[in-house]
Amino acid sequence: MQQNHSVPETALPAQQAMRHALLFAAVLLLAACASGPQRRPPGSGTSHSALAGLPPRAPSAASAGEANDILFRAIGLVGTPYRWGGNTPAGGFDCSGLVDYIYRTAANIQLPRTSHEMAAMDARKVRKMTQLASGDLVFFDIGGAISHVGVYVGKGRFVHAPNSGGTVRLDDIDGPYWGGHFAYGKRVLD
Template identity: 90%
Template sequence: MSPQPVAQCTLSLSLPRVARGALLFSAIALLAACASSPQRRQPTYKTSHSALADLPPRAPSAASAGEANDILFRAIGLVGTPYRWGGNTPAGGFDCSGLIDYIYRTAAGIRLPRTSHDMAAMDARKVRKMTQLASGDLVFFDIGGAISHVGVYVGKGRFVHAPNSGGTVRLDDIDGPYWGDHFAYGRRVLD
């Protein structure tokens, strides 16, 4: 009879030791992970300084300055929203033209065409130079020989857009290495 109780006793003593050992190992592993260098998340905006940042802010016109301000606040508020091809709501995500239409429709009551190509063809003043852009202007990019991307200029060399699948709505420098090379022109919808 004595071997059986001893075996049970040894087993019952070893389980708490195993559990304590596993718990101790988990705690050490967690602390080691916290002490290691953190994983860098991709920023929602570029950290470089735009050459346009020192230009004075421009509003499209005195009459539309309030609408431009509403558009800027709405655009900035959507930074971080997930990208989704064909998306046009904050809950469902945005593609580039869906984002711009949503911003203008909800902030200024202006309904825009559905695609970046159709937005670029609108009857609105064309702004050819980045230095002449005003807050609230639509900005268009020629990628692959045709207008295929749109954002909204917020001023100081920055624009808000929904750039790609797997990403989020973000704020970027319009004159950065990629976007500066593909900038086609702006459209002033608010005049």
């Protein structure tokens, strides 16, 4: 006798609510971990952003809801595999495919396909890391040209798809590598 172990349709909203609650808890944990004083033993190899103590900044009051949607979408994609040319969770992401997917699905904003084209968009440029707002695009100059993009989530952290063989991840924007290659941000949501 074969038993059917499928989930009843009435359980689906409960599962979705649970997923949203877990995602919200992850964001709160990120904020809690980043907000307290951070001491590391010398040579521990880990770093936390010096920007973690800055107050959260939204792009504008009018776009705060869109910024929130973008942050939830971005953080929810952490762990998705990297794939050059990829632009879906099922197929994986490269850096610009990830950023376009986040904006397209969370804010209904279609972005150009490459990091170089995104950097050339008509949007307010943010030159200082301390002036970045949640949801800003962040660009990195690697080898003399803009060749990498991510989404700033606040507290000195950004979500991006960094390299082949890796996954979408959350990194310190002012860390040893990324801080040295930071070019500027773009405020798309204003």
